[in-house]
Amino acid sequence: MQIMETKTRFDVTVAIEKWRLEVAAQPGLTSDNQHELETHLRESVDEFRKRGLNDEESFWLAYRRVGPPHQLSEEFSAADPRRIWRERAFWLALGYFAFQWLGLLCRLVLRSVLLLIPDWVGVYAPLWWSSFWMSTGTSAAFSLAVSVLPFVFLLLLVARGRGETIDFAARCLLRSRRRLILVGTVSVLVLNWLTFMSLRGSTGFALFLAGDSTIHYLVPLAVIAWLMPIQAKPSPAEAVTNS
Amino acid sequence: MIAKDLVAASSKPLVLSILADGESYGYEIIQKVRELSGGQIEWSDGMLYPVLHRLERDGLIDSQWKKSETGRERKYYSLASEGQKTLIAERQQWLTVHNSLCKLWKLKLVSM
Numbered sequence: 001m002q003i004m005e006t007k008t009r010f011d012v013t014v015a016i017e018k019w020r021l022e023v024a025a026q027p028g029l030t031s032d033n034q035h036e037l038e039t040h041l042r043e044s045v046d047e048f049r050k051r052g053l054n055d056e057e058s059f060w061l062a063y064r065r066v067g068p069p070h071q072l073s074e075e076f077s078a079a080d081p082r083r084i085w086r087e088r089a090f091w092l093a094l095g096y097f098a099f100q101w102l103g104l105l106c107r108l109v110l111r112s113v114l115l116l117i118p119d120w121v122g123v124y125a126p127l128w129w130s131s132f133w134m135s136t137g138t139s140a141a142f143s144l145a146v147s148v149l150p151f152v153f154l155l156l157l158v159a160r161g162r163g164e165t166i167d168f169a170a171r172c173l174l175r176s177r178r179r180l181i182l183v184g185t186v187s188v189l190v191l192n193w194l195t196f197m198s199l200r201g202s203t204g205f206a207l208f209l210a211g212d213s214t215i216h217y218l219v220p221l222a223v224i225a226w227l228m229p230i231q232a233k234p235s236p237a238e239a240v241t242n243s
Numbered sequence: 244m245i246a247k248d249l250v251a252a253s254s255k256p257l258v259l260s261i262l263a264d265g266e267s268y269g270y271e272i273i274q275k276v277r278e279l280s281g282g283q284i285e286w287s288d289g290m291l292y293p294v295l296h297r298l299e300r301d302g303l304i305d306s307q308w309k310k311s312e313t314g315r316e317r318k319y320y321s322l323a324s325e326g327q328k329t330l331i332a333e334r335q336q337w338l339t340v341h342n343s344l345c346k347l348w349k350l351k352l353v354s355m
Contacts, residue, residue, distance in 0.1 A: 033292065036269065036318050040288055043270040043315075067289040079293035081300075 010056035012045060022069045028077030041066050090227035094170075097184070097220040102150035104191045104217075110145060111198045177225045184224075188217040245284050254286070254294045256333040259326055262304060266321035269295065295320055303329050 019041065023034050044062035045055075053061065066072070077083045157166060173180055245253075261267055261275055272295075273286050298304045303326035309319050322330070338355045345352050 032318075033296075035316075036292060037288070039268075039315065039317055040270050065288060067287055072289045075287075075289040076293050076296075079297050 010054075010059070012055040012059050015059045016041065016045070019063065019069070023072065026069050026073035028073045028080060028083070033076060037066060037072065086227055087229065090224065090229070093220050093223040093227065097217065097224060099150045100216050100220065101184075101188065101191075102153060103146050104188070104195065106149040106153075107146045108191060108195050108198065110149075111195070115198060174228065177228055180228065181221065181225050184221045185218065188221075245280070250284055250286070251290075253284070253337075254290070255298065256330070256337055257284075258291075258294060258298060258320075259303065259322060259330040259333065262320055262322040262326070263330055266319045268317040268319050270317075272320075298326070302326075 016038070020034070020038055023029060023037060029037075041062050044065055045058045048058035048061050049055070067075075157163075173183060257276055257279075258272060261272055267275070269288070269291055273288065273291055276284050276286055295304070295306075299306055299320070303323055304320050305323050306318055306320050308316055311317050335355065338353055342352050342355070344350075
C-alpha cells in the first residue's frame, strides 16, 4: 500500500477505493464478501471519526481492525468447504504417493536381500522355497509383504512416538512446489532404476519406467503439487507493522 | 484476554444469542461482544464473517441486504428456527460446563 507515503491531503474515499481493489484481487472472497467487508470498514471509519479522529487516523485504525486483505482471504477460505475438501484430497494424494514410494523401497530392499543369498542355496532348498525365490517379483507372498511393510513402518513410527519425525519430513518436503517435484521425481527415478537393475534381463528401462512410474508415482506427485497449500508471503506493509 | 481456543468455541453461542435479541449486522455484533465482555473478548473482523457464513450455511441463521436508517446498505443476519433449537442446546451445554466449574470453585450456581 502506497497510501501512507502520499504527502498530499489524505482522501478517505480514495483510500477505501484502493483497499477495495486490493481486496477484490484476493482469491477466495466473493463479491458479496467484499461488499460486506467494505460496509464494515466504512462503519468503522465513521465511528473513529465520530470520536474525533481525523480521516487518515480513522482509516488506518479501521484498516488495522479489519485486517490486511491477504489475511482476510485466508480466514475466509479456511472456512470454505471447497478448500476443506481440497485439503482432504491433498492428504489423500500425499498418502497414496507415500505408500507407493515406501512400497517401492521395501520391494527393492527385499529383492536385494534375496539376491544376496548365493545361488547354490537354491539347489538344496526345498521346492516351495526355490519357486518362491525364483519368482520374487510375482509371488503372492512377496507382493503381500511389500504392501504390508509400509503400514508396519508407519505404525512403528507412530507407536514409538515419532510423530514429530513424520511432521519434520513432511515440512521439509512440502516447503515449496519445486522442491517436492524435484525430490519426488529424482527419488522415484533412482529407486526405479535400482529395482530395474535388480530384476536382471527384463525389457528396456525406458519401457519399465513408462509402464510403472508415470501412473503410480508421477501422476499423484503432480496432483500433490497442484493441490499443495502454499503459504502466502506477508505483504510489505504488514512486514513493517510486525517488526 | 480470553484464550484463542475459547474465543473460537464461544463464537457460536454468542452470535446465536445476540441474534436471538433481534437481527443485527457484523459490525454491531463485534461491538456488542466487545461491550459485553468489557473488551476481554476481541473478535477480529476477519474471524467473525467466516463464522457468520458458516452458521448461515448450516441453516442456523438467515441473511438479507437491507438499507439502514442512515441510507447505508448492510447485510443483516437473523436467527432461523433451526438456530433457535441449536441455541437451546448450546445454552444447556455451556451452563453445564459453567456450573461444574462453579461447584469446584464454590461459587453460586446458575439455574438451567
